[in-house]
Amino acid sequence: xxxxxxxxxxxxxxxxxxxxxxxxxxxxVAKAFGDRTxxxxxxxxxxxxxxxxxxxxxxxxxxxxxxxxxFLFGYAKPVPVDFSRLQPRRLGEILVAFAGPAVNFLLxxxxxxxxxxxxxxQTFGNDILVKxxxxxxxxxxxxxxxxxxxxxxxxxxxxxxxxxxMQYSQLEPYGMLIxxxxxxxxxxxxxxxxxxxxxxxxxxxxxxxxxxAGIN
Numbered sequence: 497x498x499x500x501x502x503x504x505x506x507x508x509x510x511x512x513x514x515x516x517x518x519x520x521x522x523x524x525v526a527k528a529f530g531d532r533t534x535x536x537x538x539x540x541x542x543x544x545x546x547x548x549x550x551x552x553x554x555x556x557x558x559x560x561x562x563x564x565x566x567f568l569f570g571y572a573k574p575v576p577v578d579f580s581r582l583q584p585r586r587l588g589e590i591l592v593a594f595a596g597p598a599v600n601f602l603l604x605x606x607x608x609x610x611x612x613x614x615x616x617x618q619t620f621g622n623d624i625l626v627k628x629x630x631x632x633x634x635x636x637x638x639x640x641x642x643x644x645x646x647x648x649x650x651x652x653x654x655x656x657x658x659x660x661x662m663q664y665s666q667l668e669p670y671g672m673l674i675x676x677x678x679x680x681x682x683x684x685x686x687x688x689x690x691x692x693x694x695x696x697x698x699x700x701x702x703x704x705x706x707x708x709a710g711i712n
Contacts, residue, residue, distance in 0.1 A: 506623035515572035529588035593650030600636035608709030644668035
């Protein structure tokens with residue numbers, strides 16, 4: 497097995513674990529605030545089969561990988577949340593949205609800590625841990641972009657005054673178009689707009705997490 501194939505498999509495993517825990521976290525926090533929709537639909541689980549999205553978890557990362565994108569990420573099927581059932585609603589909406597990125601940052605930190613178990617010898621397990629750190633941080637930062645329906649958009653919607661929030665929420669139907677434009681247009685135009693937006697935050701969180709885990 498070549499090093500290239502090993503790293504590809506490690507990346508896929510790390511990505512599936514990242515998006516699975518991300519979506520499950522939304523379901524667990526939604527239940528804590530009174531909404532059991534995810535639980536009733538069998539989505540409050542760490543079973544990746546329940547969360548994998550053909551395009552977001554398989555095809556999109558594959559396209560980014562084949563086009564030598566500066567970072568690899570993807571997404572799973574969104575966990576269903578009935579925001580009208582959350583009590584209190586605004587706090588619930590913010591924390592349900594933040595739960596996904598928060599668990600990704602936590603996974604990145606735990607992965608960094610586990611590198612201390614075998615800090616020098618290269619193994620497939622270490623490859624997965626390294627990819628887990630990178631992918632979880634990138635996934636968290638991407639989801640914190642203030643664009644609906646991403647988590648960052650949900651958080652901003654919950655923080656805005658009600659009248660502004662209602663106007664902002666009207667942009668949600670166009671959110672995926674904006675995201676796909678940010679992802680794919682740079683490849684056509686020869687610029688890395690999304691990378692320029694995300695990389696400063698990715699590098700900052702990477703430095704903080706590695707330092708916290710005792711990795712220089």
